[in-house]
Amino acid sequence: MIRFENVTKRYADGTTAVDDLSFEVGEGELVTLVGPSGCGKTTTMKMVNRLIEPTSGRIFLDGDDISGIDPVQLRRRIGYVIQQVGLFPHKTVLDNTATVPHLLGVRRAKARERAAELLDLVGLDPATFGDRYPEQLSGGQRQRVGVARALAADPPVLLMDEPFGAVDPVVREHLQNEFLRLQQAVRKTVLFVTHDIEEAVRLGDRIAVYGEGRIEQFDTPSTVLGAPATEYVADFVGADRGLKRLSVTPIEEGDLEQPPVVHLDDPLPKEFDADARWAVVLDGENNLHGWLSAEHARVGTGTVREQARRMEAWLPVGASLKQAFSTMLQHDAGWIAVIDEKSEGRFLGVLTPARLHEALRRSTAADARAIAREDVELETVASVTGT
Ligand SMILES: Nc1ncnc2c1ncn2[C@@H]1O[C@H](COP(=O)(O)OP(=O)(O)OP(=O)(O)O)[C@@H](O)[C@H]1O
Numbered sequence: 132m133i134r135f136e137n138v139t140k141r142y143a144d145g146t147t148a149v150d151d152l153s154f155e156v157g158e159g160e161l162v163t164l165v166g167p168s169g170c171g172k173t174t175t176m177k178m179v180n181r182l183i184e185p186t187s188g189r190i191f192l193d194g195d196d197i198s199g200i201d202p203v204q205l206r207r208r209i210g211y212v213i214q215q216v217g218l219f220p221h222k223t224v225l226d227n228t229a230t231v232p233h234l235l236g237v238r239r240a241k242a243r244e245r246a247a248e249l250l251d252l253v254g255l256d257p258a259t260f261g262d263r264y265p266e267q268l269s270g271g272q273r274q275r276v277g278v279a280r281a282l283a284a285d286p287p288v289l290l291m292d293e294p295f296g297a298v299d300p301v302v303r304e305h306l307q308n309e310f311l312r313l314q315q316a317v318r319k320t321v322l323f324v325t326h327d328i329e330e331a332v333r334l335g336d337r338i339a340v341y342g343e344g345r346i347e348q349f350d351t352p353s354t355v356l357g358a359p360a361t362e363y364v365a366d367f368v369g370a371d372r373g374l375k376r377l378s379v380t381p382i383e384e385g386d387l388e389q390p391p392v393v394h395l396d397d398p399l400p401k402e403f404d405a406d407a408r409w410a411v412v413l414d415g416e417n418n419l420h421g422w423l424s425a426e427h428a429r430v431g432t433g434t435v436r437e438q439a440r441r442m443e444a445w446l447p448v449g450a451s452l453k454q455a456f457s458t459m460l461q462h463d464a465g466w467i468a469v470i471d472e473k474s475e476g477r478f479l480g481v482l483t484p485a486r487l488h489e490a491l492r493r494s495t496a497a498d499a500r501a502i503a504r505e506d507v508e509l510e511t512v513a514s515v516t517g518t
Pocket residue numbers: 142143144146147148166167168169170171172173174175326
């Protein structure tokens with residue numbers, strides 16, 4: 132969808148901001164450009180909508196060389212969100228959002244209707260916020276209006292330059308989550324500039340890690356964190372990259388342990404398989420109900436239903452290992468049940484701290500070798516990690 136071919140940008144004073152850059156962003160893909168200040172991220176982005184012209188090399192949008200497209204026409208195909216949102220101070224939120232479609236010839240009433248839908252989509256109730264002026268909004272709310280406005284003309288491509296840079300960390304995380312949800316719905320091709328590695332790994336399908344004017348590594352977040360291509364990348368992603376990997380590594384079915392299972396209407400067992408201290412309790416449809424301790428089973432009479440505890444800590448398969456870890460801590464739980472949300476909550480198994488650690492080691496080894504996680508032999512993992 133967006134392709135850079137040997138693109139170099141040298142400014143008039145001789146600064147080489149971008150040096151022989153080649154990469155491609157697929158349709159519907161979200162690529163984050165991350166790197167320290169001054170490494171050429173913004174220059175890269177502004178060349179896509181021709182706010183800056185390359186010194187050499189070519190950029191293609193959907194197969195068309197953009198140097199042959201009129202900049203005004205080009206920008207209609209590209210939404211642009213920047214840190215200082217640049218809303219019109221004298222226009223209401225609704226009119227700010229409706230500006231571009233209106234300029235493109237959409238009738239005012241229709242443009243406002245569409246704007247209201249978009250505000251709703253970015254989490255701002257149009258009835259509450261539509262008639263406010265930008266100065267009557269919080270920083271996070273202004274950023275949301277910026278995103279709604281960029282989406283208003285329904286462009287296939289979005290360029291986002293540190294869009295959440297000016298808000299505090301809590302609001303920022305909230306906006307990132309909302310944006311991810313939004314992106315699942317609209318599937319734009321997105322180039323997203325940030326200097327924050329956490330933000331880059333959280334949002335990107337792939338990340339381009341910039342050194343000075345060049346891309347040092349272009350890969351998925353888990354590979355960049357698990358197998359940094361150079362010393363520079365390893366330094367940039369940080370010594371705690373193992374921890375960061377927790378947030379980009381999903382729970383897979385193969386990571387789970389199978390504890391003893393009992394059903395609600397079973398008579399209370401006197402002991403569990405392999406002397407286990409607890410069992411998972413399922414209902415008649417094999418969906419998760421709760422758990423039963425060996426102790427309660429022993430002292431009780433009647434059916435499992437009478438002694439079962441409700442399950443408090445559970446997650447869907449595909450949730451991140453970080454969510455699993457934080458759920459364990461929050462519930463002071465030694466394990467968490469994992470279910471398949473797609474098949475109405477079917478119980479799949481449990482994740483224990485030991486299995487969580489193993490999943491992390493497996494996925495690190497798998498990424499380093501570009502193989503699937505289940506194909507990693509544990510002995511191999513042991514030799515890689517030296518344990
Ligand atoms: N108009 C200009 N003239 C000369 N040099 C420039 C110009 N614009 C940017 N530069 C230089 O080009 C380099 C790359 O700048 P760019 O803005 O692309 O970096 P960046 O990675 O986006 O940085 P930041 O995270 O600080 O925004 C920097 O050294 C910058 O000083």
